[in-house]
Amino acid sequence: MRVTIWGCRGSVPTPGPDTVGYGGNTSCVEVTLRDGTALVLDAGTGIRALGLALAARGTRRIHLFLTHLHFDHLEGLRFFAPLWDERVTLEVWGPRSPVQSLHDRILRAFSPPLFPLDFRDVPAQVTFHDLAAEPWQADGVSLSAALVLHPGPTVGFRLETHSSSFAYLPDHEPALAGIEGRSPDWISAGALARGADLVLHDAQYFEQEYDAKIGWGHSSVAHAVAFCRAVDAGRLVLFHHEPSHSDRALEQLEERARELTRSGESSPVLAREGMVIDLG
Amino acid sequence: MDTQQQHRQKHLVLILAREFASNLSTPTLIADAHGRLVFYNEAAEAVVGRRYADAGETPLDEWLAPFEARTTASGPLPPDRRPTRIAFDEHRASHERYLVTSADGVEREIEVTAFPLFAQLDEFVGIVAIFWRS
Numbered sequence: 001m002r003v004t005i006w007g008c009r010g011s012v013p014t015p016g017p018d019t020v021g022y023g024g025n026t027s028c029v030e031v032t033l034r035d036g037t038a039l040v041l042d043a044g045t046g047i048r049a050l051g052l053a054l055a056a057r058g059t060r061r062i063h064l065f066l067t068h069l070h071f072d073h074l075e076g077l078r079f080f081a082p083l084w085d086e087r088v089t090l091e092v093w094g095p096r097s098p099v100q101s102l103h104d105r106i107l108r109a110f111s112p113p114l115f116p117l118d119f120r121d122v123p124a125q126v127t128f129h130d131l132a133a134e135p136w137q138a139d140g141v142s143l144s145a146a147l148v149l150h151p152g153p154t155v156g157f158r159l160e161t162h163s164s165s166f167a168y169l170p171d172h173e174p175a176l177a178g179i180e181g182r183s184p185d186w187i188s189a190g191a192l193a194r195g196a197d198l199v200l201h202d203a204q205y206f207e208q209e210y211d212a213k214i215g216w217g218h219s220s221v222a223h224a225v226a227f228c229r230a231v232d233a234g235r236l237v238l239f240h241h242e243p244s245h246s247d248r249a250l251e252q253l254e255e256r257a258r259e260l261t262r263s264g265e266s267s268p269v270l271a272r273e274g275m276v277i278d279l280g
Numbered sequence: 281m282d283t284q285q286q287h288r289q290k291h292l293v294l295i296l297a298r299e300f301a302s303n304l305s306t307p308t309l310i311a312d313a314h315g316r317l318v319f320y321n322e323a324a325e326a327v328v329g330r331r332y333a334d335a336g337e338t339p340l341d342e343w344l345a346p347f348e349a350r351t352t353a354s355g356p357l358p359p360d361r362r363p364t365r366i367a368f369d370e371h372r373a374s375h376e377r378y379l380v381t382s383a384d385g386v387e388r389e390i391e392v393t394a395f396p397l398f399a400q401l402d403e404f405v406g407i408v409a410i411f412w413r414s
Contacts, residue, residue, distance in 0.1 A: 095400070096400060096401070097400075098399075098400055098401075130401075146289065146292070147291070147292040147293075147399070147400075148292065149292065149295070149296075153400065176299070177295045177296060177298070177299040178299060184288075184289075185288040185289050185290050186290055186295060186298065187295075188292060188295055190289060191288065191289035
């Protein structure tokens with residue numbers, strides 16, 4: 001299982017010289033399985049470059065898993081090259097709302113006035129699936145999803161093989177319902193991340209920034225570290241970078257994460273566009 | 281996520297309900313979809329006379345039994361008239377006024393409102409019961 005980060009910025013794309021080090025594209029992560037199957041997590045603007053890479057590789061079967069439908073996790077889908085190739089089969093998985101299917105929810109982004117074309121014009125073979133309670137299985141990988149704390153229907157993912165595990169929680173505010181003093185089963189996404197070798201977790205804010213944004217659905221760097229500690233996770237990759245944070249600010253955030261880390265815990269690192277993590 | 285972890289993980293709706301209840305000054309309890317009491321708040325601890333941390337998860341019916349629920353006419357209150365049982369079995373909201381014997385041995389008249397919690401696709405994840413002391 002190999003994890004490649006194509007976009008790790010939160011909320012809105014932030015191109016420019018101040019963000020070129022860690023990247024300005026919004027959430028998109030590729031997971032490559034042994035047989036070459038491409039799993040894509042979220043469709044932020046990072047998916048545009050990934051789409052070009054998949055087209056160049058000739059990948060024709062793609063599974064896209066959406067954590068939720070906030071624009072920074074969906075806006076790249078319309079510019080995902082495989083979508084415009086009739087030879088491609090794209091399976092899209094994501095949370096339904098209490099009253100609407102995933103299909104109906106996504107179609108709103110594919111119609112005027114938000115987009116000039118209608119989804120019926122898409123040539124790829126696209127199927128939408130509401131995420132099920134049972135884990136999804138493919139090529140020795142199990143993918144589990146569960147609702148997590150973030151405004152609106154939002155899930156996190158856990159991918160697991162016989163030898164490694166990876167939790168993807170790009171938008172997550174577990175502190176809103178408590179982290180410290182709680183057993184993992186009472187922590188939002190506790191089971192998804194429990195004992196995971198790698199956790200990509202929301203760390204949008206410094207602690208002092210978080211105080212003014214409680215309830216917005218994102219974590220401070222301290223909460224990201226505390227969450228990983230509470231669920232006994234391994235390596236923490238700080239994800240969903242605040243749009244106003246320059247590369248320099250992000251490096252200060254990483255320093256802060258390392259200050260909060262205790263002896264014996266692995267050092268957190270910043271997610272960066274182009275980062276590849278091989279989990280074996 | 282293995283089967284045991286799936287079983288142990290509390291649904292997000294229960295996690296949010298617990299956080300809500302823990303900030304209320306009204307006695308409130310939460311049970312999961314399996315009929316297990318999974319939390320009661322500090323206000324309820326004062327009525328029950330026992331901290332939740334000491335009680336732990338337990339079948340709701342077992343936990344409620346010592347309160348000896350009776351109608352306001354002092355007759356036994358059948359289980360199918362108890363709001364918690366109605367919310368759990370029939371998945372609908374219910375409200376009832378009745379008598380209980382508290383942990384201190386004093387008989388008190390209370391009102392109980394219980395309602396089911398549904399998540400996506402009408403998934404039943406548990407109930408909330410609120411005790412209004414008269």
